[in-house]
Amino acid sequence: MLDLLLQSTSVSLLGTLGVLLLVYFISSTSFSSKGEGKEPPGPRPLPVLGNLLQLDLKRPFITLLKLSKKYGSVFTVYLGPQKVVVLAGYKTVKEALINYADEFGERDPIRIAQEDDQGNGVVWSNGDSWRDMRRFVLTNLRDFGMGKKACEDKIIEECGYLVEVFKGFNGEPFDTTQSVNYSVSNIICSIVYGSRFEYSDPKFTSMVDKANRRIELLGSPSIQMYNLFPWLGIFIGDRREILKINSSFKEENSAMFHHLKETLNPQMCRGLVDAFLVRKQSLEDSGNTNSNFHDENLMMTVKNLFVAGTETTATTIRWGLLLMAKYPKIQDRVQEEISTVIGSRQVQVEDRKSLPFTDAVIHETQRLANIVPMALAHRTSQDVTFQGFFIKKGTVVYPLLTSVLYDESEWEKPHSFHPAHFLDKDGKFVKRDAFMPFSAGRRICLGEGLARMELFIFFTTLLQRFRFTPAPGVSEDELDLTPRVGLSLNPSPHKLCAGTTVFIHLTSVLYDESEWEKPLSFHPVHFLDKDGKFVKRDAFMPFSAGRRMCLGEGLAQMELFIFFTTLLQRFRFTPAPGVSEDELDLTPRVGVRTLNPSPHELCAVPLM
Numbered sequence: 026m027l028d029l030l031l032q033s034t035s036v037s038l039l040g041t042l043g044v045l046l047l048v049y050f051i052s053s054t055s056f057s058s059k060g061e062g063k064e065p066p067g068p069r070p071l072p073v074l075g076n077l078l079q080l081d082l083k084r085p086f087i088t089l090l091k092l093s094k095k096y097g098s099v100f101t102v103y104l105g106p107q108k109v110v111v112l113a114g115y116k117t118v119k120e121a122l123i124n125y126a127d128e129f130g131e132r133d134p135i136r137i138a139q140e141d142d143q144g145n146g147v148v149w150s151n152g153d154s155w156r157d158m159r160r161f162v163l164t165n166l167r168d169f170g171m172g173k174k175a176c177e178d179k180i181i182e183e184c185g186y187l188v189e190v191f192k193g194f195n196g197e198p199f200d201t202t203q204s205v206n207y208s209v210s211n212i213i214c215s216i217v218y219g220s221r222f223e224y225s226d227p228k229f230t231s232m233v234d235k236a237n238r239r240i241e242l243l244g245s246p247s248i249q250m251y252n253l254f255p256w257l258g259i260f261i262g263d264r265r266e267i268l269k270i271n272s273s274f275k276e277e278n279s280a281m282f283h284h285l286k287e288t289l290n291p292q293m294c295r296g297l298v299d300a301f302l303v304r305k306q307s308l309e310d311s312g313n314t315n316s317n318f319h320d321e322n323l324m325m326t327v328k329n330l331f332v333a334g335t336e337t338t339a340t341t342i343r344w345g346l347l348l349m350a351k352y353p354k355i356q357d358r359v360q361e362e363i364s365t366v367i368g369s370r371q372v373q374v375e376d377r378k379s380l381p382f383t384d385a386v387i388h389e390t391q392r393l394a395n396i397v398p399m400a401l402a403h404r405t406s407q408d409v410t411f412q413g414f415f416i417k418k419g420t421v422v423y424p425l426l427t428s429v430l431y432d433e434s435e436w437e438k439p440h441s442f443h444p445a446h447f448l449d450k451d452g453k454f455v456k457r458d459a460f461m462p463f464s465a466g467r468r469i470c471l472g473e474g475l476a477r478m479e480l481f482i483f484f485t486t487l488l489q490r491f492r493f494t495p496a497p498g499v500s501e502d503e504l505d506l507t508p509r510v511g512l513s514l515n516p517s518p519h520k521l522c523a524g525t526t527v528f529i530h531l532t533s534v535l536y537d538e539s540e541w542e543k544p545l546s547f548h549p550v551h552f553l554d555k556d557g558k559f560v561k562r563d564a565f566m567p568f569s570a571g572r573r574m575c576l577g578e579g580l581a582q583m584e585l586f587i588f589f590t591t592l593l594q595r596f597r598f599t600p601a602p603g604v605s606e607d608e609l610d611l612t613p614r615v616g617v618r619t620l621n622p623s624p625h626e627l628c629a630v631p632l633m
């Protein structure tokens with residue numbers, strides 16, 4: 026019941042709660058500083074409630090962004106009894122997370138997660154256990170996943186299954202959530218368990234659906250209140266649902282670990298769980314029974330990877346498809362680039378450098394979607410003086426990633442979908458320092474490499490195969506970009522149509538070996554009969570054919586004839602001095618729509 030009330034009228038409810046809490050907490054909470062130095066400024070807190078009444082609990086990052094305009098890039102807010110220092114803007118977040126990596130590098134585990142994780146796993150842990158698990162996961166992601174050809178193949182294979190699911194909707198509107206989640210989840214499952222699951226396997230689908238629901242619940246106003254005021258626990262239905270999901274996840278995984286243990290071959294690890302079991306055994310064999318490689322750490326690490334590795338990437342892909350449906354002209358340019366450079370063959374990771382516009386669109390999707398707006402809460406590991414402010418050891422710190430991704434002094438159009446943020450004036454891809462959706466420093470997302478590979482292959486393959494449009498009767502303008510509340514920012518519920526894209530590969534016509542005598546040579550005789558008369562050829566189709574054939578064909582033919590003939594009448598064209606005819610390079614430069622000659626210079630010697 027409390028959940029419902031909190032979701033609908035958080036402000037008025039908080040007013041009532043405030044009175045109760047005032048009585049409950051008055052003796053135990055102090056907002057005053059102990060005076061070691063100047064503390065970061067911030068809005069004046071109320072007793073017990075702190076600044077909660079000023080905060081939009083559904084979108085706290087928006088309120089914090091506004092507060093940063095008033096109080097600067099390092100400021101304090103009180104969430105109930107909890108003091109939080111917020112870091113805002115690219116320069117400040119980068120300075121803190123990179124130059125003061127140790128000081129700002131601890132995790133502040135939220136109450137609801139701590140109850141389950143008990144300091145195990147990677148996401149919510151600290152100290153030696155965190156270090157061991159993070160190192161182990163990174164090594165294994167390298168061995169079984171990131172940056173490896175084998176991983177690329179897994180992603181390509183999984184994307185193929187997703188394409189089949191999309192095709193099955195026959196262009197009818199559908200919600201992309203489940204299919205994209207299952208597909209992305211299978212990649213982390215292959216890395217972790219060593220095998221993928223069928224989308225029809227109810228155990229698998231229920232695990233993915235529950236993980237998704239859990240993320241939604243973790244960001245709900247009622248759970249945020251629970252994290253601050255744990256005594257509310259018994260009233261909060263969302264918490265009971267989370268506890269239920271936690272125990273069913275443990276049950277499923279215990280069964281899976283049991284099976285993997287029984288079939289384990291230490292010489293041939295199938296995935297990260299096998300590698301963990303082997304390491305645990307070898308430590309125990311050498312007499313070390315007190316290491317961090319124990320069952321609870323295995324369970325929580327797997328859970329962290331399953332949840333963090335599914336929801337984030339899947340959500341970003343779904344934002345990408347939604348943005349394409351909303352901005353069809355940008356979708357046109359992506360599809361033209363893919364069609365020119367890739368045609369209909371399978372996309373590979375190394376194609377990224379030849380697809381600058383598509384790459385820019387993926388980066389811009391991540392920037393605007395801003396799916397983890399406040400990172401995950403950090404904590405200071407020691408007293409620190411930062412930008413002249415004293416911050417005590419153990420203070421909760423929010424690196425406000427929204428304020429980096431939307432930083433007005435870094436981005437030309439921070440609040441618009443503007444792929445040109447990542448392109449130079451020649452249309453080449455450019456990296457931007459303030460692109461920080463994976464955070465930075467000691468706690469930077471450890472799945473960044475994998476996620477980037479997944480995003481590229483999924484997005485490009487889906488755009489190669491489908492045209493995404495709003496459901497019939499919904500205009501592009503009506504597609505809503507307001508995010509749904511959760512620990513991460515998801516698109517609000519919506520449906521899209523995925524129409525099949527047909528590629529007309531004109532190269533295969535103009536170079537058709539059964540049509541042209543010398544398809545790959547410059548051979549004007551292709552258009553002459555034996556008496557030297559011009560002949561039309563059916564396979565001459567540079568303007569395409571049919572209903573969508575180039576409508577400028579007549580004009581273009583006339584221009585080509587007059588320009589070419591007049592220029593050849595007046596000039597003799599030769600390579601630049603010192604360049605032989607053989608050295609003139611016919612390799613085309615790839616543009617978005619057209620193949621251009623590579624840069625070169627010619628001499629035009631007048632004939633008269």
Ligand code: HEM
Pocket residue numbers: 132147148149159213329330333334335337338341396397400401402424462463464465467468469470471472473475476
């Ligand atoms: C588009 C996809 C993704 C985004 C935007 C993303 C973003 C983030 C962010 C912002 C953090 C918090 C960093 C901080 O607290 O400063 C994080 C942490 C983490 N991410 Fe990701 N992530 C993505 C994909 C993945 C994937 C695929 C995996 C799994 C392989 C993963 C595993 C983790 C883990 C384990 C942590 C905790 C790291 C630690 O505390 O040491 N993430 N991620």
